[in-house]
Amino acid sequence: MRPLPLSDEDHQMLLKHGKELSDHERRITDLNNKMTDTLKSVDESNKYLREQNNHILEAIIKGNEKNDTHKQEMEVINRQNLWKVVTIAIGSSSVIYLILQQLIHVIH
Template structure:
């Protein structure tokens, strides 16, 4: 009889262990389901954040493109302006030289006329 009691005790303990294992499995499956839900929420939050970052990057790229185009345009205009100023400088120098040369000829002619008039008297 002692053996039968030990066997029945052992069976009771096995049933208790099975019940405890079932409870632990249920608790674990609930925790896993909760964790999966949290992971889905985090994933959605991350996706929203990444979408905002992508939109911000797109906006910044557009701004950088506009700034770059403005700088390139300004540099081209600056080069054109420098060329125009250089051309104007040489044109004015040439005109000044002609004016000096022309005025010296006029002065010579006036002096020549004055001398001829004074010498002939």
């Protein structure tokens, strides 16, 4: 079976459709390449942002650990100082009592 011969008009239309199809394929390829490049750029940007977020998170965690340690140290110092104040107050009251007792003894 032989194909039917095309008229000049049909042949021109076929060439025009072939050219249009080729143009569409080129545009699709260009868009695909642009999308691929854009997605690569977005992936690189996201990778950079993830790294930055990890650094920030590590710094925050270290800061929190230091803060907790500092709070514990301050609580220990506060307890030590409280005992020092209590000891000094008891010692001072004893000294004042002895001085008053000596004064009363000297007066009588």
